[in-house]
Amino acid sequence: MSGSRSRLPIHVMLLGPARRRGAHCGPVLRKTILVVAGVALGLAAAAAAVLVVRTRPHRKPEHAECRIAPTTPGIDVSYHQETIDWPRVRRAGIRFAFIRVADGATVRDPMFATNWAEAKRAGLVRGAYLFFRPDQSITAQADLMISAMRNRDRDDLPPVIDIEVDGGFPATVVAARARAWVDRVRAGLSVEPIVYTGGDLWRNGGGEALAAQPLWVAHYTQPCPTLPSPWTRWTFWQHTDRGAVPGIEGAVDLDLFAGTLSARRPPRLGAMSAAPSPGAPDPHAERAPIVTISGLSKTYASGFHALKRIDLTIRRGEIFALLGPNGAGKTTLINIVCGIVTPSAGSVVADGHDIARDYRAARARIGLVPQELSTDAFETVWATVSFSRGLFGKPKSPAHIEKILRALSLWDKRHEKIMTLSGGMKRRVLIAKALSHEPEILFLDEPTAGVDVELRHDMWQMVRELRAGGVTIILTTHYIEEAEEMADRIGVISKGELIVVDDKAALMRKLGKRQLTLQLQSPLDRIPDALAGYRLELSRDRDALTYTFDVQREQTGIAALLRQLDDLGIGFKDLRSSESSLEDIFVSLVRARP
Known part of the structure; x- marks a missing residue:
């Protein structure tokens, strides 16, 4: 999924900036990356190949499912796409967008609030996804999604759990922990969450606990997606991670919805009052x-x-x-x-x-x-x-x-x-x-x-x-x-x-500041002169760089910074983002008054 990893795994670091801007890999490419990463880590190539191949026996049945028109084109994005020209994206024919909320329980996407507001303003149907980490707090990850979509509009797409990594657990445990996330989010938002996943995690089965959830399948290189067991049909299909869309710099994930958005049934929302009668004004439409x-x-x-x-x-x-x-x-x-x-x-x-x-x-x-x-x-x-x-x-x-x-x-x-x-x-x-x-x-x-x-x-x-x-x-x-x-x-x-x-969202965007903290693989004696333009701060222990950027700028500079770090051979093992809270903005506004 587009930019789904804030904490970049070794195989993403090895691929460099061009790959980081994309999504997770298709099944064939992912296996190649695992082998390359194994070599880079000093493992024997033969051992890596065995690791990739050994899961093929006892593979659960999978099948390819094509759906005939109509389908609706969309995208999914994260901070990797930097500043997006959403009106231009809409004019290019894109009709929906999934926007990343967070990576796991602690790493919030610094561009979520901006993308969430601007996608709606441009007329796209929007949804939110969370990159799921099975080894982190399920409650915290669910509550991040609930908080992000608490005030969701009636036409917003359901929340998505993005399942790509196992966290060291067997598939059955991953599914059970994801099930707990789904149940908590459903209870908090009164809507049925969607599961995003590919086939790699479920090659030996184990996903039965999630079989009832709508599927957003990730499968590239073929004209029809191959569905992981136990699903039998898809609702969304991510068919490439190397798409090009006017208004977005670099590669972006492209998706299809099986049907037309206007014909889909709106998500259920609880209400104390009775449901509006037919012909009554939509309480979530633009209001007088x-x-x-x-x-x-x-x-x-x-x-x-x-x-x-x-x-x-x-x-x-x-x-x-x-x-x-x-x-x-x-x-x-x-x-x-x-x-x-x-x-x-x-x-x-x-x-x-x-x-x-x-x-x-x-x-x-x-x-x-x-x-x-x-x-x-x-x-x-x-x-x-x-x-x-x-x-x-x-x-x-x-x-x-x-x-x-x-x-x-x-x-x-x-x-x-x-x-x-x-x-x-x-x-x-x-x-x-x-x-x-x-x-x-x-x-x-x-x-x-x-x-x-x-x-x-x-x-x-x-x-x-x-x-x-x-x-x-x-x-x-x-x-x-x-x-x-x-x-x-x-x-x-x-x-x-x-x-x-x-x-x-506009207040946070105009008056807020955001920070990106990079935990370095090796300490630095000083910040290189080539990075002076970013006004970075080096931590007291010299093992972390902090980049502060203004959300009003057309370009945040994050992608350029990451590319330059890579060119300079400065590696990082972790990435965290933070942003001004409403309290920070409130205090600064009140103190500024004479």
Whole structure:
């Protein structure tokens, strides 16, 4: 798979830069590489040949399967392709792209966020894959994929587990560990993962635990792919690792989908709300504004300027995160939008209704979970939530109240008085109250402050399900990692001013920095003059080079750096990438304000 190895094995290093840009090898080429690598390591050529050939006896049955048109062309990419001109790729006839999330449990692909956003913007159907390392943490590898695709769109392709190496395990163990990954990702994303693999791992069988998964087969050199046992049909076929596509420098993997993307059944996504009726608007399509804030200011009698001309548009169905330090104006802004605080100037329109001129209609469309735990201590959970629904003029609906209470693990406590509940359970009651009248807009003001890990997990799962049902979510949080994981767009407010609003991926791309660390095979006394242009840092132990690059640049320079290292005879045994977190960006933005 394209650029699937961040930790480059010896046979990839031996082949040099041209080979690194490609994918894993076809069956014939892979055997040749194993022999070459064996010689390079000082092994006898005859022994290497025996190692390659000895698996041929007892080979499980395989068969070639051709599929007649229609098929749909696509690609799979990683950071090896550097900066991709995605609109040009789309114009070249490519209709889908699989984008690498990570290599194993620790090496994240530094170009994933950029490629993920730009492929969608160019109109390609996108999917994500993870290069699976059976000898590393299954949970960590699964959670990387879940995190990457948590906010996946309805039309995105299912997640892919890329199985190419055995990690020293027999095939049956590899399949069992991959099965555990598949089960965890399926539970986390409510969609059936795809297995990418070739025939080499399964020559003696062992893949039966994965037989039910859709197959993305890697097979070159023949007009029809040979399927590994136990699969009998393919869904995707990677037919070459040496393709050429306008908009991509160098070789790239080319794939086919067996069918048309428009005819495929959309992946299932769980939702608390009922499925949209036929003809209803797609909640994941490009959305019109649902909240429009214009020229909003708030000055208190003391002369303190809490808000200074805020202009903001919230899109229907998105998750918008509002970040800012204490006292920045987050809660004031939310309270004005919810009609609790009167602005000094400006206007707020919620779903077409002005909050000042048409308060009742606007407020009925908004649910609010405040920071403060304010409930009637002597009422039961059921009465509290039901009463809140009635305040908005909604008819009684025991079924809806029951659904909310069950979703928030409050059903067994429905007859208990609020005063007897723990702080975490009281927070759940506030969320239930906010959802009682079925709002289209939900404000969450520091919703996980002071709650336990279990509630935080349950609450974010509920947020995802509400978003899948079309509810617009606006949240403030001090847990910046939550905003980084959950939000579609992010706004940063400081000293009453909105200093930036952007798509999360675009914000990370424009303001983030990324680092590439190369663990050297042999220490260096100094950085060669020929590498001065890369501004590399040599570690204290002199056994690692760190390259920092700006994601805004058209060319990251990674491939050129790797080629130059190879030309200079500087080998490396490991490669790791890291990038600025949203917290790093947030801190730098706030500190930059006077």
